[in-house]
Amino acid sequence: MRLFTIRGGVHPEDRKALSAGRPIEVLPIPKLLHIPLQQHIGAIANPLVQRRQYVAKGERIAHAQGAVSAPIHAPTSGRIVGLGLYPANHPSGLSVRTITLQPDGKDRWHKRIEGVADPFALEPAEIAQRVADAGVVGLGGATFPSAVKLGLGKRYALSTLVINGSECEPYLTCDDQLMREQAEAIVDGARLMARALGVERILFGIEGNKPEALAAVQQATAAFDGVEVVRLPMRYPMGSEKHLVQTLTGKETPARGLTADIGVVVHNPATAFAVYEALRFGQPLVSRVISVTGGAISAPKNLRVLIGTKIEDLVEHCSRFREEPARLIAGGPMMGQPIPELRVPVMKGTNGILALTAAETGRREPAPCIRCGSCVQACPCGLLPLAMAAQVRAGDLDAAVSSGLMDCIGCGSCAYVCPAHLPLVQCFNHAKGELAARGRAKQKQTETKRLAEHRAQRLEAQKRAKREAMAKRKREADLKKQAEAAADSEGAAASTPAAAVEEVETC
Amino acid sequence: MAMSFVSSPHSARVNRVDQVMLQVSLALVPGTLVMVWFFGWGVLINMALATVFAVIAEALALLLRRRPVLPAIKDYSAVVTALLFALTIPPTLPWWMTLIGILFAILIVKQLYGGIGYNPFNPAMAGYVFLLISYPVATTSWLPPDVSALLEARDLSTLSLIDSARLVFTGALPEGLSWDAITAATPLDEMRTLLDQGQRIDEIRASSPLWGVFGGRGWEWVAAGFLLGGIYLLRQHVITWHIPVAVLGGLLSASALFWLLDPQLYPFPAFHLFSGGAILGAFFIATDPVSASTTRRGQLIYGAAIGVIIFAIRTWGGYPDAVAFAVLLMNIAVPTIDQYSQPRVFGQRRSARKKA
Numbered sequence: 001m002r003l004f005t006i007r008g009g010v011h012p013e014d015r016k017a018l019s020a021g022r023p024i025e026v027l028p029i030p031k032l033l034h035i036p037l038q039q040h041i042g043a044i045a046n047p048l049v050q051r052r053q054y055v056a057k058g059e060r061i062a063h064a065q066g067a068v069s070a071p072i073h074a075p076t077s078g079r080i081v082g083l084g085l086y087p088a089n090h091p092s093g094l095s096v097r098t099i100t101l102q103p104d105g106k107d108r109w110h111k112r113i114e115g116v117a118d119p120f121a122l123e124p125a126e127i128a129q130r131v132a133d134a135g136v137v138g139l140g141g142a143t144f145p146s147a148v149k150l151g152l153g154k155r156y157a158l159s160t161l162v163i164n165g166s167e168c169e170p171y172l173t174c175d176d177q178l179m180r181e182q183a184e185a186i187v188d189g190a191r192l193m194a195r196a197l198g199v200e201r202i203l204f205g206i207e208g209n210k211p212e213a214l215a216a217v218q219q220a221t222a223a224f225d226g227v228e229v230v231r232l233p234m235r236y237p238m239g240s241e242k243h244l245v246q247t248l249t250g251k252e253t254p255a256r257g258l259t260a261d262i263g264v265v266v267h268n269p270a271t272a273f274a275v276y277e278a279l280r281f282g283q284p285l286v287s288r289v290i291s292v293t294g295g296a297i298s299a300p301k302n303l304r305v306l307i308g309t310k311i312e313d314l315v316e317h318c319s320r321f322r323e324e325p326a327r328l329i330a331g332g333p334m335m336g337q338p339i340p341e342l343r344v345p346v347m348k349g350t351n352g353i354l355a356l357t358a359a360e361t362g363r364r365e366p367a368p369c370i371r372c373g374s375c376v377q378a379c380p381c382g383l384l385p386l387a388m389a390a391q392v393r394a395g396d397l398d399a400a401v402s403s404g405l406m407d408c409i410g411c412g413s414c415a416y417v418c419p420a421h422l423p424l425v426q427c428f429n430h431a432k433g434e435l436a437a438r439g440r441a442k443q444k445q446t447e448t449k450r451l452a453e454h455r456a457q458r459l460e461a462q463k464r465a466k467r468e469a470m471a472k473r474k475r476e477a478d479l480k481k482q483a484e485a486a487a488d489s490e491g492a493a494a495s496t497p498a499a500a501v502e503e504v505e506t507c
Numbered sequence: 508m509a510m511s512f513v514s515s516p517h518s519a520r521v522n523r524v525d526q527v528m529l530q531v532s533l534a535l536v537p538g539t540l541v542m543v544w545f546f547g548w549g550v551l552i553n554m555a556l557a558t559v560f561a562v563i564a565e566a567l568a569l570l571l572r573r574r575p576v577l578p579a580i581k582d583y584s585a586v587v588t589a590l591l592f593a594l595t596i597p598p599t600l601p602w603w604m605t606l607i608g609i610l611f612a613i614l615i616v617k618q619l620y621g622g623i624g625y626n627p628f629n630p631a632m633a634g635y636v637f638l639l640i641s642y643p644v645a646t647t648s649w650l651p652p653d654v655s656a657l658l659e660a661r662d663l664s665t666l667s668l669i670d671s672a673r674l675v676f677t678g679a680l681p682e683g684l685s686w687d688a689i690t691a692a693t694p695l696d697e698m699r700t701l702l703d704q705g706q707r708i709d710e711i712r713a714s715s716p717l718w719g720v721f722g723g724r725g726w727e728w729v730a731a732g733f734l735l736g737g738i739y740l741l742r743q744h745v746i747t748w749h750i751p752v753a754v755l756g757g758l759l760s761a762s763a764l765f766w767l768l769d770p771q772l773y774p775f776p777a778f779h780l781f782s783g784g785a786i787l788g789a790f791f792i793a794t795d796p797v798s799a800s801t802t803r804r805g806q807l808i809y810g811a812a813i814g815v816i817i818f819a820i821r822t823w824g825g826y827p828d829a830v831a832f833a834v835l836l837m838n839i840a841v842p843t844i845d846q847y848s849q850p851r852v853f854g855q856r857r858s859a860r861k862k863a
């Protein structure tokens with residue numbers, strides 16, 4: 001198949017050999033699980049359980065709220081011991097609502113968990129519904145609820161499903177290992193997703209540094225028409241979905257659009273595997289494969305881990321640190337986030353735990369930009385990172401936006417090549433955050449203005465109504481009096497109506 | 508364990524400003540050696556003087572600006588500026604002129620604008636042009652290349668190390684020698700003078716001992732040495748091909764066009780490449796990242812324009828060589844070039860970008 005080139009990109013040393021080819025080990029059930037309610041993009045899940053309640057494995061413990069959200073299930077059987085705040089696996093280290101589960105060690109599945117004998121007989125919408133019920137989210141790290149993406153066929157003319165097995169981040173081998181061991185299950189899951197989307201064509205894109213995974217998937221797809229395995233060139237960020245789609249189809253996704261705009265939907269192989277488990281066995285997403293690796297880890301491994309396991313337990317299982325790590329990261333080294341502390345839990349989107357030595361990070365003090373243009377050459381999005389950074393530093397966010405700040409995918413290629421070691425990604429993320437805050441402030445302002453106007457109108461209406469009521473009463477009183485006056489003799493009670501009016505006005 | 512917040516990416520290519528600068532200095536070695544061979548010890552004396560002055564001036568400026576001195580000195584950018592400056596001035600220049608040129612380059616052109624990364628103009632070239640305008644005679648009095656045929660034909664002498672040092676530091680000429688006996692017009696200068704006198708190129712080539720195989724005698728090998736260094740920089744990925752190819756391409760095509768029109772009135776293209784500072788300029792000076800364009804298309808435009816301006820000034824301008832002027836002129840244009848040569852943003856159509 002003919003491949004197309006993308007602009008920019010970098011060739012980081014992949015360091016996958018540390019954990020590549022190590023069979024997926026199942027991590028023993030830990031003593032406690034901390035299951036955050038926000039593990040996906042979208043609205044936070046709503047807890048369904050109470051303290052001291054007993055739950056079976058796979059039982060729903062929090063349900064999705066709104067259109068973009070995902071339910072959460074008990075990773076194993078046990079008792080709910082806590083429902084409160086716990087530090088999140090997020091660089092801020094802030095606490096989020098978390099369900100704490102004490103496993104009973106029996107790992108007993110919920111009795112209603114059962115698969116579909118022939119999932120291909122299901123309606124596309126039914127497949128998507130089951131995927132939604134299983135709490136499957138994008139396991140490549142973006143954690144977008146998968147069922148929402150499976151429903152795109154309704155609104156877009158789709159032609160192709162791409163399974164993104166590029167795993168272009170250095171170090172990570174979880175997708176690689178899963179493809180080697182579970183190729184058939186992944187292909188089955190991918191075909192189910194294709195059915196849900198209503199597309200005939202499936203492309204597996206796998207970078208050339210994973211020959212075993214390529215061979216395994218090739219073998220697993222041999223029997224099926226319309227499924228193709230493509231060996232991708234090794235270049236970061238090949239796994240960026242828009243760039244992957246461009247490599248495969250030559251078509252460019254419109255800026256700030258979706259790949260669905262050009263008829264393509266991209267899913268991760270681990271997601272395909274989760275779909276397979278959800279449909280064939282009815283098992284919700286309660287565990288995932290994670291690479292625990294990096295130069296500071298004593299024994300790098302690929303582990304199948306229950307969601308909610310503390311990162312400490314993973315590190316423990318890998319014989320702890322060979323040396324004190326200079327940096328601990330959830331995800332890959334290019335786009336991963338620092339881990340605030342070791343007790344934070346694994347989430348659905350955690351694909352790797354990296355403990356890097358100081359030598360591996362290559363970090364140095366930032367120096368002034370010498371305008372060498374390396375970042376311009378490396379940017380896969382055609383931006384001028386150096387110019388944008390200068391604009392952000394000068395506080396001219398509007399200029400940065402017009403030079404393409406919002407088209408930045410945060411891949412870090414620019415900062416990776418920068419000889420001055422400028423924190424370019426940080427600079428752009430700061431600017432994006434600032435713009436988002438500004439947007440919110442502006443929205444708040446217009447909302448406040450709207451409410452204030454509304455209130456003024458309401459008060460005005462009340463006042464008017466009161467005046468009218470008063471006038472009416474006065475008229476009635478006058479009429480009554482006239483009638484009385486007409487009936488009785490003339491004279492005496494002339495001043496009473498005025499007093500009555502005064503009384504009304506003061507109340 | 509608590510970790511301070513650091514942004515992704517969490518690994519970086521080992522690629523540092525100081526190493527870039529060291530490689531540039533290393534790449535200057537072959538050309539410099541050839542220059543010392545042909546023009547004597549004055550070249551090295553100038554380089555040493557300029558380097559010392561530049562580092563002191565840089566440190567002084569940073570102290571005055573209350574900025575950390577050591578990191579800035581250690582990036583070797585001042586050294587590279589000094590070396591390039593020293594390679595453009597004649598080996599006979601008095602030490603205090605070197606000092607003035609360097610002070611102008613480092614203090615005014617570089618540090619007043621904010622130091623490394625912020626100077627719109629190439630400091631070495633600005634320093635050189637400052638001297639060229641202030642002391643036109645001293646800065647254009649070049650030694651003849653040490654080629655026996657040429658020395659005999661013109662009855663010229665070369666300078667020993669002691670003589671060179673004495674000339675630079677005290678301005679005293681060696682016993683019994685006059686300026687005329689130790690200096691000679693550069694090939695570019697001679698070509699202009701003789702062309703202005705109405706001579707045809709064939710006559711000039713036949714009559715003057717200044718012409719070598721493909722450029723000025725001696726000069727052509729200096730240029731070849733710098734070409735070697737430039738190729739080294741390309742291979743080490745310190746520079747990309749865009750600017751040097753565009754500069755040389757611009758110069759070549761402009762000179763070839765006119766040479767084809769009248770080969771007797773306009774010198775052949777290789778003469779332009781190998782007689783003056785074109786090669787040094789294309790690989791070492793125009794590629795100075797701080798003052799050059801940063802986009803690929805921008806670099807091609809920037810380079811080609813430098814090439815054409817070099818030809819224009821050499822042919823119709825008031826100075827025999829023009830690399831410094833051409834580079835400075837295009838430095839002014841860089842912000843504009845950059846703005847209009849931004850690559851297309853992923854997923855955006857050209858027309859759509861205007862609106863965004």
